[in-house]
Amino acid sequence: MSYLSQAELDIYKHPQYAKKIARPTHQFSQENILCGDKITIEIEIKNNHIIDCGYKAEGCVLNIVAAEKLMAQIINQPIDKLDLNPLNWLKSFNFEVPAGRQKCVLLSLNALEGILAN
Amino acid sequence: MLKRTNFPFFEKNPNLVYLDGAATSQKPKFILDEIVAWYTNSNANIGRGLYDLAILAQDRYEAARQTIAVIFKTETHEVIFTKGTTEGINLLANGLDHLLKPGQSIVVSQSEHHSNYLPWLNLAKKHQLILKEIPLKNGLIDLAKAKELIDETTFLVAVNHASNILGQINPIKDLAEITRANNSLLIVDGAQVVAHQSVSPWELGCDAYAFSGHKAYGENGSGVVLIKAELQNKLAPTLFGGEMVKSVHNQAYLFADGPAKFEGGTQNPAAQISLSTALNYLHKHYPDINQYETGLRKLVISELNHPSITIHNPEAELPIVTFSIKNIPAHDIGSYLNEKNIAVRVGFLCSQPLAEKLNPAGVVRVSLGLWNTPEDIKKFGQAIKSLIEIFN
Numbered sequence: 307m308s309y310l311s312q313a314e315l316d317i318y319k320h321p322q323y324a325k326k327i328a329r330p331t332h333q334f335s336q337e338n339i340l341c342g343d344k345i346t347i348e349i350e351i352k353n354n355h356i357i358d359c360g361y362k363a364e365g366c367v368l369n370i371v372a373a374e375k376l377m378a379q380i381i382n383q384p385i386d387k388l389d390l391n392p393l394n395w396l397k398s399f400n401f402e403v404p405a406g407r408q409k410c411v412l413l414s415l416n417a418l419e420g421i422l423a424n
Numbered sequence: 425m426l427k428r429t430n431f432p433f434f435e436k437n438p439n440l441v442y443l444d445g446a447a448t449s450q451k452p453k454f455i456l457d458e459i460v461a462w463y464t465n466s467n468a469n470i471g472r473g474l475y476d477l478a479i480l481a482q483d484r485y486e487a488a489r490q491t492i493a494v495i496f497k498t499e500t501h502e503v504i505f506t507k508g509t510t511e512g513i514n515l516l517a518n519g520l521d522h523l524l525k526p527g528q529s530i531v532v533s534q535s536e537h538h539s540n541y542l543p544w545l546n547l548a549k550k551h552q553l554i555l556k557e558i559p560l561k562n563g564l565i566d567l568a569k570a571k572e573l574i575d576e577t578t579f580l581v582a583v584n585h586a587s588n589i590l591g592q593i594n595p596i597k598d599l600a601e602i603t604r605a606n607n608s609l610l611i612v613d614g615a616q617v618v619a620h621q622s623v624s625p626w627e628l629g630c631d632a633y634a635f636s637g638h639k640a641y642g643e644n645g646s647g648v649v650l651i652k653a654e655l656q657n658k659l660a661p662t663l664f665g666g667e668m669v670k671s672v673h674n675q676a677y678l679f680a681d682g683p684a685k686f687e688g689g690t691q692n693p694a695a696q697i698s699l700s701t702a703l704n705y706l707h708k709h710y711p712d713i714n715q716y717e718t719g720l721r722k723l724v725i726s727e728l729n730h731p732s733i734t735i736h737n738p739e740a741e742l743p744i745v746t747f748s749i750k751n752i753p754a755h756d757i758g759s760y761l762n763e764k765n766i767a768v769r770v771g772f773l774c775s776q777p778l779a780e781k782l783n784p785a786g787v788v789r790v791s792l793g794l795w796n797t798p799e800d801i802k803k804f805g806q807a808i809k810s811l812i813e814i815f816n
Contacts, residue, residue, distance in 0.1 A: 308763055310756065310814060341755050341771045342786050365785065366753035404759045 309368060309401040318367045323377035325360040334420035336413050343369045343410055347417040349380070356380050361414065368403070368410035375399070376414045390419050425712045426452050426641075426705075426794040434795060441766040441800045446588055446616060446744055446791030448638045454705075455698045459643055462694035470693050471667045471684070485693040488700035489683065495707045496633070496650055497624045501682040504649045505696045509615040510539040512634030512649030513582070515686060516611055517543035519659035520580070526552035528579040531608075533558040533565050533594070535587035535778045540613040544582055558583070560778075563592045563737055565599060574602050580609035585617045585633075589775050589782070589789065590737040591744030593617070600629025609655065615639055618703065619793070620717060620742050622710045631655050640706060641793075642699030645692055656682075663688035713794065717743035720792045720801060727805025732812060736782045743792035746773075746782070749808075752815050754786035760814075764807040 330348035337344045343365030350358040359377050363369055375398075380388060389395075395415050396403055403411050428434055433442075433450045442450060468481040486500075493500040506512040530544045534557045548555040556573045559566050565583060574581060581603050586593050596612055603610040609631045617623055619640035625633035632655060637646030651659065661668055661679060668688035670678040679685045706713065724745045728735060732750040749757060758770035771786040772779040779787050790804065 308760075310760055310763075315815065339772075339776070342780065342784055343755075366755040368755070404762065407755065407759060410755065 309371070309399075309404065311401065314367060314371050314401070317374050318370045321370055321374055323360050323374055324363065324370070326362070327358045327360040329358070332421045332424075334417045334424065336417040336420065338365070338409050338413055340409070341365070343413055345369065345373055345413050345417050347373075347414060347421065349418075349421060351385060354386065355382060355384050357382065361417075363414075365413075366407075366410055368407055369413055372399075372411035373414040376418060380418065385422060388418070388422070390415060390422070425709055425716065428795045428797055430454075431795045432456060439765050441764075441803050442795060443766060443768045443790045443792065443800070443804060445619070445793035445796075446591075446639065446742075446789065447769055448644065449619060449641050449793050450795050451643070451698075452641055452702075452705075452794075455641055455643065455702055458698050458701055459694050462697060467694075470691055481693060484697055485691065488693075488697045491700040491704055492648060495703050498626060498650050499653060502650055502653055502656070504651055504683045504686045505691060506634070506647040506649050507645050507692075508636035508638065508647035509537075509613055509634045510636075512632075512647060513540050513611070513613060514543050515649055515662055516632055516634070516651070516659070517547055518662040519686075520609075521547060521550075522660050523658065524551040524553060524579060527554075527577060529554040529556055529575070529577045531556045531558060531570070531574050531578055531581040533583045534560055534781075535563075535565075535590060535775065536582075536584055537588050537613060537615065538774045538776070539615075540582055540584060541777075553579070557777075563587075563590045563739060565594045567595060567598050567602070570599055571602055574606050574608060576606055578603075578606050578608040580611055582611040582613070584613040584615075585623070586740075586742050587775065587778065588616050589744075589746050589773050589778055589787065591616065591740035591742035591746075591791075592737060593621070593741045596628045596630065604629065616742060616744070619706065620710075620713060622707065625650055626652065637695065637699030637702065640699070641702040643692075643695040646695035646699035648699070651686075656685075659686070661685050661688065665689045716794065717792055720796055720798070721745060723798055723801040724790050724792070724804070727801055727808065730809070730812060733808075734783075736787060745790045746787050747790075748783045748785075748787055749812065749815075752811065754783070754788050757788050757808075757811060760811045761804070761807055764803070766804055766807055768804075 333348045335346040345363040347361045430452045431450045468478040470482045470485045489503045558570045611632045612630045614635040618635045632651045634649040638644040665688040721743045736746045754770040769789045
């Protein structure tokens with residue numbers, strides 16, 4: 307199934323988490339120099355939980371769709387329970403990530419990884 | 425003239441619309457036959473054996489060099505075989521390394537492929553040189569700015585004959601007047617041009633001219649850097665090993681003369697012979713090729729006639745059309761076309777500084793070859809129209 311379905315295009319055109327958050331405690335940026343995709347993720351961590359999150363991104367549909375999915379998945383979650391395994395992440399989409407485009411959907415995950423590693 | 429049916433690749437891939445000739449060309453049957461014939465009849469390591477087969481192999485390799493020299497109007501010993509443009513330019517950059525001093529400058533243009541940018545940037549950083557970049561005017565090197573930037577400190581100027589994004593032929597002859605007036609070397613990246621137009625680098629005023637064979641219907645891993653004899657004498661070899669020396673004795677060595685000095689190690693004669701055959705074919709057919717490709721390019725432009733599409737190189741002489749579609753990221757265009765069995769190049773195209781200027785989200789490039797047909801272009805146009813509908 308193509309990732310360019312109506313559902314994914316709706317997410318791309320009307321993102322919910324593409325915003326600055328009020329009290330970010332952490333942020334991290336990632337860039338794919340091959341295509342120009344960029345993302346900066348902000349999160350607020352309190353009591354070991356992500357209580358708010360948002361991002362600023364430039365780039366393709368996959369980059370935005372993946373960022374939206376990640377934000378929806380991590381909000382209100384304890385940080386020690388987050389699954390950052392890239393293979394699990396790639397399998398979690400309801401479409402096949404096109405060959406050569408894995409970096410597009412991994413960009414936001416890598417940014418989150420950057421936050422948690424620092 | 426060659427047409428789609430002369431390319432066996434499309435017997436196996438009949439539904440593929442291949443619009444990425446500027447990345448690499450598909451290979452016609454006579455080239456594939458030649459490669460097979462080499463390994464079936466002629467294979468031996470060149471420059472080493474004293475037996476008939478090795479001597480014949482060497483003769484064929486040198487005949488390929490001679491053919492290329494005739495096509496480009498150079499001396500035979502000015503043809504150095506390489507793996508491609510990148511190796512040719514690196515051979516020059518590394519070979520000139522020992523002549524560079526802090527305070528000198530190197531001048532490139534703002535439309536260089538990374539292969540003609542990074543070797544010079546690396547040298548500039550290593551030797552504290554100033555790297556200057558000539559801006560573009562209407563997609564071409566701005567000669568007035570070049571005149572300001574090139575001065576007595578300029579050791580060399582390295583520019584493309586045509587950018588892989590824009591496909592416009594740069595005014596090399598005019599630029600050569602400026603380099604000559606400042607005693608600077610002129611090195612030209614011809615990777616995009618030789619598949620489409622006849623080139624006489626010495627008549628243009630170049631000191632060296634590099635290109636790849638795989639973009640011009642030859643085998644991958646074939647290529648040439650043409651280097652004027654005077655410049656060759658100043659260049660240090662960069663590949664040390666077999667057959668690039670006359671003698672090695674008591675920890676001393678004497679370099680070989682001519683091209684052998686720069687062709688250390690085992691060469692790929694099948695690839696270079698296929699390149700000379702391809703170039704020979706092109707040389708005889710350039711006017712027809714040009715006419716056919718120009719016609720196809722016009723069709724592409726006409727298929728892209730839509731208010732949301734920007735064509736970045738409307739003036740190109742080469743069969744390259746680079747464009748962006750408003751609000752549709754380049755990578756999504758590429759993936760969508762791939763779903764429709766259409767191959768194009770998207771992103772920064774190994775020329776990030778220029779591509780980013782044209783569109784920070786990357787660009788889409790259609791590049792044509794003799795395997796393409798008007799039907800290919802029609803399929804491409806239909807796919808682009810349906811993509812725009814999906815995003816709207």
